[in-house]
Amino acid sequence: MRATLSVAIATLLSVAVLGGSVDAAQRETRIPDQAIATAAQLRETALASDLAYRITESLTTEVGPRLAGSEADARAVAWAVAKFKELGFDKVWTEPVTFPKWERRSESARVVGANAQPLHLTALGGSPAGTVEAEVVRFADLAALEAAAPGSLTGKIAFIDYRMERARDGAGYGPGSRVRSRGPSAAIRAGASAFLMRSAGTDSHRNPHTGITRFDEGLTPIPSAALSVPDADQLTRLLSRGPTKVRVSLDCGWDGTYTSQNVIGEIRGSRKPNEVVVIGGHLDSWDLGTGAIDDGAGVGLTMAAGKLIGQLKQRPARTIRVVAFANEEQGLHGGKAYAAKYAGEVAKHQLAAESDFGAGRIYAYSSSAPDYAKTADAQIAQALAPLGIEYAPGEGGPGPDIGPIAQKGAAWARLAQDGTDYFDLHHTPDDTFDKIDPQALAQNVAAYAVFAYLAASAEGDFGSRPSATPTKTE
Structure with a gap:
């Protein structure tokens, strides 16, 4: 070769x-x-x-x-x-970079009711704090949630169960990251009280994948988090058995601005x-x-x-x-x-x-x-x-x-x-x-x-x- x-x-x-x-x-x-x-x-x-x-x-x-x-x-x-x-x-120097400051303090989730058990998740960057206990509605992908009728998820938690594909060049991350960045806004438009997603990752461990999300202008943000891959599978199995209610509790959010630095060294x-x-x-x-x-x-x-x-x-x-x-x-x-x-x-x-x-x-x-x-x-x-x-x-x-x-x-x-x-x-x-x-x-x-x-x-x-x-x- x-x-x-x-x-x-x-x-x-x-x-x-x-x-x-x-x-x-x-x-x-x-x-x-x-x-x-x-x-x-x-x-x-x-x-x-x-x-x-x-x-x-x-x-x-x-x-x-x-x-x-x-x-x-x-x-x-x-x-x-x-x-x-x-x-x-x-030569070594720094140059200021100012941006909004987001903090993560605590996070937890659990299935409530007859099949009560904990779920492993992590808040998406940019998510607000909040505790929501509601029935979960599963969607196979982002397009399915974006097609949901306004108000159809009122009082529910939207869950996108999209499985990211493995690739040497990371090509599978594009669709996975779009779930993270656009899913919460789609959930809000459908009336959901919170948003969950299968992590944008290719592992099979109980390690959820975080990452930044954004909310479209004019929408009131809702608690948004990613489930580890095994926990997404678990939730899907529970949903196949009947209605499933989950309690999501996130303590996180924006807290003013911060100035960090680009650090530069030259030869x-x-x-x-x-x-x-x-x-x-x-x-x-x-x-x-x-x-x-x-x-x-x-x-x-x-x-x-x-x-x-x-x-x-x-x-x-x-x-x-x-x-x-x-x-x-x-x-x-x-x-x-x-x-x-x-x-x-x-x-x-x-x-x-x-x-x-x-x-x-x-x-x-x-x-x-x-x-x-x-x-x-x-x-x-x-x-x-x-x-x-x-x-x-x-x-x-x-x-x-x-x-x-x-x-x-x-x-x-x-x-x-x-x-x-x-x-x-x-x-x-x-x-x-x-x-x-x-x-x-x-x-x-x-x-x-x-x-x-x-x-x-x-x-x-x-x-x-x-x-x-x-x-x-x-």
């Missing part, structure tokens, strides 16, 4: 060199041979390093869960500043220090686990990649900027703040990539590179190939916190991680450090270090230009 991949990349390289016009060739982006050779050495150094593993262990052990706006959020920011400095980054470039390659992950996590795969690993591996590039004898031409984004989980607040601050410097962003899909091995690379940068893009892919990474031009999109600056015109890259098991752990109490495979994490570091170094060393750019009509970020 690797031989076939090498032939494909070689073909792309030759087409890029020979197939364009004279003007295109004159502005063609390429990576110097010396940088390619250095990247090969960097790749092997990264594979042998446990730095990212140690950084991730430090964050998840010393800070633990990092719910945006919590006391641990502030400790995480202080940790990140100190860690960047400890790693020898040339300065040797010739074009004002142009940057951005890599990073998000510093916050949900509060149920310790935020290891989501997204302690992303922070750890990009910090490590920056450090390894920084210790090279010959720095790349451009600056490597590593960003630990604030409050991704509740609305991409850190990514939006970054995009707003640097909207006037989009063209200085050579290329940007974010790690926010766990700690599984990277299996594919793609980017938004325009035709004149396809040669350099293929060179990056060729340097990544020994790590088992396929070149997949035209596929994917930017990571979540990179999305807002990409919408303003910044070029992006995708280093696709294997997420087959990601949604077994995502947003659950099981998202803990012991789930990380050190060898897989080292492969991620090698990929990000090679990618960032080569992008920063390229002669020419990857197409970052201010968008003529920026798209509003949702």
